[in-house]
Structure formats: structure tokens, C-alpha cells
Amino acid sequence: MQTADYAVRDELRREAASVRVPEDMWRNISQRLDAELAAADQRPNLVRRFQSASGLALVAAAGIFGLMLLPVGQRADQLTTQGQPAPYVNPVDERDLSARAYMKYRRELIRQQADQPPIHETAPVATGFANISVPN
């Protein structure tokens, strides 16, 4: 058995006829359209927004490109030390080390310094009193 189509159709028509279509819908829609149009007028137009956005993007790209041209690292050292006497070259160039190797190198350096006795133990300060001869 199936539900009769005519009964469903009849009921839907009856239900639809029971409600009155409101008259003020267009007024509400019109008001909202006016509000949307007014808000759209206050916003900068699309062309202007596109121009400002593209200008900003161009400046940012130029900045990034300029940063890429700046010399860094050894090249920067070469440029800044031209014409100067050769600097002292550390047998271990810390800049060439990885982070882990650098930490190991620093630890080793500290350990070596800690193993050395303090200066006052190895070379006591001469007071000068030892060489003074007291006359009898």
C-alpha cells in the first residue's frame, strides 16, 4: 500500500492556502539592498584596492630582492678587510662548525681553561721583601 498522491497534494495545497503572503517583504529587501549599496560605496573600489595591493607587493618584492644582494659571510669579510693586514686566523673557525660541533668545541675550551692552575699558584707575586737584606 502506498500513500495516496492526491491526499498529499490536497493537504499541501490546503496548508499553503492557510497562510497569507506578507506584503512588506519587498520593503525589507529594498532596505537591505540600500544598506548594502551604501556600504559598498564607502568601501574603496576594487580597482583602487587592487592598485594599492599590487604596489605593496611590488615594494615587498623589491625589498626581498635587495636583501638577497647584500653580501654576507666570507664575502662580506673579504670586502670589509680589503687593504687591511691579514687578521689572526683561528685554527678552528667557529663559523664553520655546526651547532653541535660548536658546543663541543666550547665545552673543550672551557675544560682546558679549567685544567690550567690559577695564575697566583704558578707565579706568585713578588713582594720584594725577600731580597731585602737587613743590616746587622
Add this chain to the structure above:
Amino acid sequence: MAELQPALSPEAECDLIERCQSGDRAAFEALFQLYRDDVFRFSFLVARDASVAQDVVQETFLKVFRSIGKFQFRSSFKSWLYRIAVNESITMFRRRKVKEDLAPFPDAAQPHNSPGAGHEWQPEEAVLEGEERQLLRRAIGQLDPVHRTVVVLKYFHEFSDTEIALMIGCPPGTVKSRLHRARELLRHSMVRQMGRPDLMALSYARLTSNPV
């Protein structure tokens, strides 16, 4: 329904739409007046709440106004409009959680367009007829919005399965299966509601059989 169809030739409607696309507010108002009753009744039948239906109409036509420039006359304007209305109705229905309480209709007890409407109605039959309608109305009200949408488009607006498929954005086979499922749900709902044996004999037979 014949009385719900807009009385406008396709050429005139195309002209109206083109004027809307060029930003003519008067043309848009004419388009609104042409379809507002259809959209309102459709959304009322889906949401079963007049205030929700009013909101749906407003949101639907606002969307139409905003996006009518994209309408390319590949389908009928009505299908395109109903597609927006269907989405809005279901969205609004789910958002507001419309209660399923049914307001009594003023002419609920009057016999109306039934197959046996030619003969003189007895008071008992009138009462039974009213009860039948209540059962069916509750059953329709208990359908989920997706199935109710298909039922309304099919039985109230009398669109073809292909048109409904365009409106709800699915294949025609899905429309057929949803209609079949909706009929099953209606039948189950009515059977469940029929707790009174005195109504069962007449109402169930009358409402669950196809007309000859």
C-alpha cells in the same frame, strides 16, 4: 499549480532578467513580485513556519540580486531561483529548529477535493476526514527537510523529476528514490499514529490507497 505560475512570456522574463543584470532595481522588484508567492509558499511548506518562510524569501531574493549577473540562461530562471530557495529553506530550517506543532487550519473539518467529494457528507465522515488530514499533516510535518522538500516540489509545485534534480543538485534517480522513501516514511508515520481502531478502518484505507 496553474495559479502559481507567473503570467509572463519567456521573452518578457528574459528581458526582465537582463534588466536586472544591468542593475535595474525596478526590474528586480517586478521579478520579485512575480515569484515571491511561489517561493514563500514553498519555504512555508518546507519550514512550516511563516516567519521562517519570510526570512527565506528575503535571503533568497537578496542572493538572487547579488548573483543574478552570473545567471547565463543555461537553465530556466525558475529552476535557478528554486535551487537557491531550497538551500536557504533547508539551512534556515536547520538553524532555527522549527517546532513541529501544527496550527489548526480554519477549514480543517471541511471536505475538500477528495475523490468522493460529489456525495453528501455526513457529520461523522466530516470528523473522520478532519482526523485523516490531521494524521497526514502530522506525517508530512515529521518528514525531515530533505524529503519534505522533494515532496513539496513534486506534489505542490508539480515539477518533473528532472526539474527537481536540477533544483536540489542531484541525479533524477536520487529524486525518485527520495520520493519513494518519503512515501514510505509517510505511510509508517500514519500507521504509527493510528491508535484508534474506529479511525483505522476508514482513514487508513482512504489515505493509503492510490485513487482509481
